[in-house]
Amino acid sequence: MIDPYYLQQLAIGLSLGMTYALMAIGFTLIFGVLNVVNFAHGEVYTIGAFAGLVAITAFAPPFLAVLFLALAAGAAAGFSLERIAFRPFRRFTDEASLKSRAMRESTLLSSLAVSIVVREALEIVFGSEMQPLPFEYMINAPVQAGPVTLATGDLIIFGVAAAMLAGLQYMLKRTRIGLSIRAVSNNPLGARYVGINTDRTIVMTFVVGSTMGAAAGILVGLYYGAIFPAMGFIPGVKAFVAMVMGGLSSIPGAVISALILGVSESMATTFLASGWADMVAYGFLILTLVFFPSGLFGAGRERV
Amino acid sequence: MRMRTFALATIAAFAAANLAVPALARDTVTFGYQLPLTGDTAQYGQDFRKAAEIALEEFNKGDKPFTVSIVFEDSRSDAKEGVNIARKFVDDRRIVGVLGDFTSTVSMAAAQVYKNEGMPQLSQTASHPDYTKISEWQFRNIATQAQESPFNAAWMAGSGIKTVAVIAEQTDWGQSVVNTFAAAAREKGLNIIFQENFNRGLKDFRSVISKIQRANPDAIYTGFFYEDGAQFLKQVHQMGIRTPVYSTSAAYSPKLLELAGEAANGLRLTSNFLPNSPDPDVRHFVEEWKARSNGAEPGQFPAQAYDAVRIMIAAAERAHPDVTRRSLRDELAKTTDFPGVTGKTTFDADREPQKVLAKVEVTGGQFVPAGE
Incomplete structure (x- = not known):
């Protein structure tokens, strides 16, 4: 019989990994298409959480309505983010500009700028402290599963992450918009030549990716009962590590890496002081970059 | 001869300028307050500023021989930023005393500057044992x-x-x-x-x-x-x-x-602070605070900030009319039984406040004094 202590730590790790995975899915999708890190993804996550919070405090709607409002806010945030931070760098459509790394990588800074502006604006409006939440909305009621204590939120987050992953795979592999997303991510110039509306495809990707980011924000916010303007930063870093470990553009790879990350962190707490647990994530990042430069699951040619 | 007249005129001008300084100090005594107003710990700094403003308003409303103004600077709870602010405060000749910072780490980093330049520093919250050991210029208003x-x-x-x-x-x-x-x-x-x-x-x-x-x-x-x-x-x-x-x-x-x-x-x-205490001073502070915070009650930290500002002002009042960094420090060190909302404050020889602590337990969602 395994020590229930380790089972509990495993459960905590998987639950932690799920929250990272939720964020990593949207992050990886956007990277896959544009080949550039969207630094504002953490703020989309925060916007999702705050949209839910505002809805809860204003009309106290049922849980599902809160979730959908957060999704809608995420979609709107993704759309505006693309307009403000990414579209201006694609206004030249000649081949040299499209292939230019500098044009692409400028969006690193423009998305970072948007993320700072959004975070500070939220701080001005809401204050930087944790926002109190009505307790009936929190999804952290304990659920006893044998020797292991889980929370309702663990099950909800698992369900949503699984649905998001499956839905996304379906969309990418079976629908026309998925086909165009895959085409643009493989070769944006080629996609344009064969008549795909690349701008619309990119906007779609942002909308879908940001919707998922916002869902992650509201779910994790309600799970921990901690909603505050800087909440997106740490999950953003963890999702980034998961994405790199997963091979940059593989969504299932990012999810698996996120779970590995969560379990390693909770297990590491057994042997190390918890102050060092963050080292696990950064250690993995370095090890992956040194030994698996194309990620643990990134060997294939297929993108997204 | 012309040279000498010029020299005399210069000396006279300098003397006049020097005279002007105490004359100005009689009107307004200026303190610096370094605290996090943005960043992860902004909520604490915002509260301190609110508490300081209550204390300031009260004092300036009263019939006093001088008024007090406070220059607030945002340290973001960053030690490097704290040191920069400390340099700025030290270079500002109007500033005779500094309040803050919030965390022990930033307060101690800035304290090195205040120690070298001779500026009294009173933190409302830095409770690390080594903070007041840095020099005779460091004070705090929190139980360590x-x-x-x-x-x-x-x-x-x-x-x-x-x-x-x-x-x-x-x-x-x-x-x-x-x-x-x-x-x-x-x-x-x-x-x-x-x-x-x-x-x-x-x-x-x-x-x-x-x-x-x-x-x-x-x-x-x-x-x-x-x-x-x-x-x-x-x-x-x-x-x-x-x-x-x-x-x-x-x-x-x-x-x-x-x-x-x-x-x-x-x-x-x-x-060391109970917002529901019947003490009139506490009642007054809690009422003022609620009026500015949509009815929310103050915690212990803002109460400590409120007292810290008032302790500083009281020291300036005793030092008046000659309020300098040195005289303010000496008067701060003499603080005895200052009646604040966080209890009576006396600085001992190591510039540590002796606070009376109360046992509190959370019962039914309220802080209540704990039974023995």
């Missing part, structure tokens, strides 16, 4: 862990607790919680069976909590502020652990109750 830890250890020992798990944030302050408590616990015959620091802002404490649960202590002693505290207590509750949790006065904030809800019930901690 050297005072709280023995108090709490005695409380626990008195409740029949034998084994304790200690967990505190990974900061200068958090380490002083762990170290002073470990020493006090040994003296009181408590056995520390688990000891760990966590990174501030940790969202998920469940791994550490299971680890504590495996060590199976009689009580958990914690060094955290209200956000981390709320997360910790919620997750302890969620995991169905009933071990009593003790904490320091740093967690004493109405926001803890708001964020943790029923999970906060049973938390035991110390405090």
